[in-house]
Amino acid sequence: MAGDAMEEWHWPAGYDQEYLPDPDSPYWFPNRETMDPEERDAAILERLPQVIQYAYDNSPFYKRKYDEAGLEPKDITTWEAFSQVPVVVKEELRQAQIDAPPFGDYGCIPDSEVHHIHGTSGTTGTPTGFAIGRRDWEVIADNHARILWGMGVRPGDTVFVSALFSLYLGSWGAMSGAERLRCKVFPYGAGASGMTSRALGWLARTQPKAFYATPSYALRLAEVAEEEKVDPREFGIKIMFFSGEPGASVPAVRNKIEKAFDTRVVDCGTMAEMTPFMSASATDGSPDGMLLWQDIVYHEICDPDTYKAVPYGDEGTPVYTHLERTSQPMIRLLSKDLSRWEMKENGCGRTYPSMPVGVYGRIDDMIHIRGENVYPTEIDNVLREISGYGGEHRVIVTRTGSMDEIKVRAEYDGSDTSEFEKAASSGLHRVVGLRVGVEVVEKDTFERSEHKANRVVDEREHTKKQ
Ligand code: 8LH
Structure with a gap:
C-alpha cells in the first residue's frame, strides 16, 4: 500500500491520543510531512475512492449526486477520474438542509454519534448547520494540534483564543487543537460589549505564547490598546495565528500586526465545512502564505469555469476534499475564493504545495x-x-x-x-x-x-x- 511509510495513515482515520512528537522535532509526523510528494499523492489516490465510496454508501446526498453524474466510486482510481467528480457548492448544502432538516442528508453517521453541533451566522445567506461526529472531533483536534506544532506552539504554552465562540467554528477548531497539544487554553471569545478593552488586561495577565483571532480583530485590539495607552508588545505573544478572512498574508496588515505586538503572524484557514480548516497553514520555517497539508484535506486550485486543477504557478479557486472526515464529509467543495498555488522547496522542509500569498479574497468580492x-x-x-x-x-x-x-x-x-x-x-x-x-x-x-x-x-x- 502506498501509505505504508506514513504515520497512522488509515481509513477511517483515528490517532493515538497519547502521542506527542520528539520535543526537538519540528515535525509532528516527520515522514508524512517531508516525504516525496509523489509518494504522498499515490497514497492519497488510494484514499480518495475509499472516502467517495463511504460517502456514496452512507448518504443519500452523494448517492443522488453521483448516480446523476453516472459516476462509480470504485472507478476513481486516477487523477483524471477524480477531476471529473462533480464539485459540491454551498447552495446545494443549504438546500439539502432545507429538504432534510436540520443537517441535510449528507451526514453519513448515525445521530447518536453526533458530538458537536455548530452553525454559521448566516450573514451571507441561510445559516448552515454542522453536526460533527465524536471520532471526527478527535481527529480534527489531532490535525490541528499537528499544525499548531508546525507553527511552533508546544505543550504547556498558553493559547489565547480571542474570536467568537458562538456561530463561528474558527474558535472551536483552534481550541480543540490547542487542547490536544496539551496547551493551556483560554477560550476568551469576542463579541460581547467591552470585551476588547478587557482583553488588554487579560493578555497582560496571562502572557500567552500564542493568540488566535481574525486579522480585523487584532487590528482593532491594537487600536484600542493605543487609545488606552497600553503597549501590546508587553503581552509577550510570540505567535499570532489568524483565519477567517484575508489579512495575515496582506503585507501591510501583517506588518502592522507584527510591529504592534512584536510577534510572528501565521496565516491559516479554509472553510468551516472543511474543518479541520487549518489544513492550509503557514509554519514556523515557512512563514509566508500557507502550505497545503494534503494528507489531511486534499486541496486543488481549480479553473473557476471547468473545476479542473490548474498547473502549479497559476491562479484559480480552491476546491477541497476531506480525507479523514466521516461526518458530513466534503468531496470537492468549491470555495469560490481566489488564490495561486505553487510547488517549490519550503523553508521548513515540508514537501507540500503552497499558496504563497494566501487566499486573496472571494470571486464575488x-x-x-x-x-x-x-x-x-x-x-x-x-x-x-x-x-x-x-x-x-x-x-x-x-x-x-x-x-x-x-x-x-x-x-x-x-x-x-x-x-x-x-x-x-x-x-x-x-x-x-x-x-x-x-x-x-x-x-x-x-x-x-x-x-x-x-x-x-x-x-x-x-x-x-x-
Ligand atoms: C480566508 C481565510 C484566510 C477563511 N485568508 N480568506 O477560519 C476558518 C474557517 C472557520 C472560516 O472562516 O470558515 P467560514 O466562516 O466558513 O468562512 C470561510 C471563508 O472565509 C473562506 O471561503 C474565505 O473566503 C475566508 N477565509 N480563512 C483569506 N486565511
Whole structure:
C-alpha cells in the first residue's frame, strides 16, 4: 500500500491520543510531512475512492449526486477520474438542509454519534448547520494540534483564543487543537460589549505564547490598546495565528500586526465545512502564505469555469476534499475564493504545495472596473502603508451608464489632508491601474469589525441583493 511509510495513515482515520512528537522535532509526523510528494499523492489516490465510496454508501446526498453524474466510486482510481467528480457548492448544502432538516442528508453517521453541533451566522445567506461526529472531533483536534506544532506552539504554552465562540467554528477548531497539544487554553471569545478593552488586561495577565483571532480583530485590539495607552508588545505573544478572512498574508496588515505586538503572524484557514480548516497553514520555517497539508484535506486550485486543477504557478479557486472526515464529509467543495498555488522547496522542509500569498479574497468580492480586476485587499494594502491612515476605509462601487466606478473613502488621522489624498490616489492608481477617487474622512468615521471585515459598499442597482 502506498501509505505504508506514513504515520497512522488509515481509513477511517483515528490517532493515538497519547502521542506527542520528539520535543526537538519540528515535525509532528516527520515522514508524512517531508516525504516525496509523489509518494504522498499515490497514497492519497488510494484514499480518495475509499472516502467517495463511504460517502456514496452512507448518504443519500452523494448517492443522488453521483448516480446523476453516472459516476462509480470504485472507478476513481486516477487523477483524471477524480477531476471529473462533480464539485459540491454551498447552495446545494443549504438546500439539502432545507429538504432534510436540520443537517441535510449528507451526514453519513448515525445521530447518536453526533458530538458537536455548530452553525454559521448566516450573514451571507441561510445559516448552515454542522453536526460533527465524536471520532471526527478527535481527529480534527489531532490535525490541528499537528499544525499548531508546525507553527511552533508546544505543550504547556498558553493559547489565547480571542474570536467568537458562538456561530463561528474558527474558535472551536483552534481550541480543540490547542487542547490536544496539551496547551493551556483560554477560550476568551469576542463579541460581547467591552470585551476588547478587557482583553488588554487579560493578555497582560496571562502572557500567552500564542493568540488566535481574525486579522480585523487584532487590528482593532491594537487600536484600542493605543487609545488606552497600553503597549501590546508587553503581552509577550510570540505567535499570532489568524483565519477567517484575508489579512495575515496582506503585507501591510501583517506588518502592522507584527510591529504592534512584536510577534510572528501565521496565516491559516479554509472553510468551516472543511474543518479541520487549518489544513492550509503557514509554519514556523515557512512563514509566508500557507502550505497545503494534503494528507489531511486534499486541496486543488481549480479553473473557476471547468473545476479542473490548474498547473502549479497559476491562479484559480480552491476546491477541497476531506480525507479523514466521516461526518458530513466534503468531496470537492468549491470555495469560490481566489488564490495561486505553487510547488517549490519550503523553508521548513515540508514537501507540500503552497499558496504563497494566501487566499486573496472571494470571486464575488472582486471588483471589475473597465477591464481591470480589483481586489479589496490590494486597496487595503495601499492605504495601510500611507502615513496617517486612520485605520478604516470603504470602497464604494457605483455605475454611471454602463461604466462601473470605484471611490475610496479613507480615514485620516493627521494634519495634511491633501498630502494624504495625493499619496492615496497615486498609490491606488499604481496598484489598481485606474484613477480612483479618494475622499478623506476623519478617524473613527467607520465602524470597526471584531470578526470579519466587509469594506465594499456596492451601490450598483443590478447587483443589489433582493
Ligand atoms: C480566508 C481565510 C484566510 C477563511 N485568508 N480568506 O477560519 C476558518 C474557517 C472557520 C472560516 O472562516 O470558515 P467560514 O466562516 O466558513 O468562512 C470561510 C471563508 O472565509 C473562506 O471561503 C474565505 O473566503 C475566508 N477565509 N480563512 C483569506 N486565511
